[in-house]
Amino acid sequence: METETKLTAGDAELTLRPEQGCRIASLKVGGTELLRQGDKFGAFLMVPWCGRTENGVFRNGGVTHQLPVDAPPHAIHGTGRHSVWHEAAPATETTAAFYYDLVDPWPYPGRVTHAVELAPHSAKLTLTVEARGDSFPAQAGWHPWWLRNLGQGGQDVELAFSAAWQEERGDNHLPNGNRIDPKPGPWDDCFGMPDGVEVALNWPGEMTVRVSSPSEWVVVYTEQPEAVCVEPQSGPPNGLNTRPRLVTPIDPLEITTVWNWQKVG
Structure with a gap:
């Protein structure tokens, strides 16, 4: 039977599934579920790359690598979501940390750690990518599926954010x-926020969630009726090639995001 780790703080409850990519399977506030349910949903981790990598190919210096093409013709969302994660530190009522080691099909040794801190009105998430040998380009981020409607007779969620630019898609x-x-939605697009990611999700009269991150990149996806995605990440789609962030043995990649929530009414 698959194990779960449940954190609680005030009336908030967060559930992690380390054997299923360390995804956040559930986030409930006052008994109300905020994330779409199902094995592919909740909030999964994107690491060691985010979104699509063009044709599954990336370069590290003069060396070219081929990744599995799982969103033809591209490779998508990394290997972390398919991996079994292991406890990095004993969980408490409000904290947990898990890791997995990078292995084939990722061509470089390394370790990824996901740390979660739950408070009554917020969750702080931290992803760290460490090199355990040669340096390599990497990305990290989160892909939460926020419910479009909380199922309690209220209105659909409304998104509010101010981006400096939108990445034009080819x-x-x-x-x-x-x-x-920036163009009006619906979106499956990457936006630039050089002062840090700030996106508000408002379910009128019910709940407000604010997604923030020091990172300047966020993908917003609103093309499905069940949920919307607000994805802070360390670089844009195909960033392994277009904006490589080199992870070295002395310079790990770390990204954080905070979700703050407030019940309305």
Whole structure:
């Protein structure tokens, strides 16, 4: 039977499934579920890359690597969501930390750690990618599926954010290098927020959640009727190639996000 780790703080309850990619399977506030349920949903981790990597190919210096093409013709969302994670430190009522080691099909040794801190009105999430040998480019981020409707007779969620730019998408669904003024949704798009990610989700009269991160990149996805996604990440889609962030043995990659919530009414 698959194990779960449940954290509680005030009337908030967060459930992690380390054997299923360390995804956040559930986030309840006052008994109300905020995340879409199902094995592919909740909030999964994107690591060691985020979104699509073009044709599954990336380069590290003069070496070219081929990743499995699982969103043809591209590779998508990394290997962490398919991996079994292990306890990095004993869990408490409000904290937990898990890790997994990078192995094939990722070509470089390393370790990824996911730390979660739950408070009555917030959750702080931290992803760290460490190199255990050669340096390599990497990305990390979160892919939460926020319920479009909380199922209690209220209105659908409304998104509010102010981005400096939107990455224009080419025919291959990847950013083409042009930065354009943000367009109205629906979106499956990457936005730039150089002062840090700040996105508000408001279920009128019910709940407000604010997603923040020091990172300047967020993907917003609103093309499905059941849920919307607000994905803070350390670089844009295909960033292994277009904006590589090198992880070295003395310079790990760390990204954090905080979800703050407040019940309304």
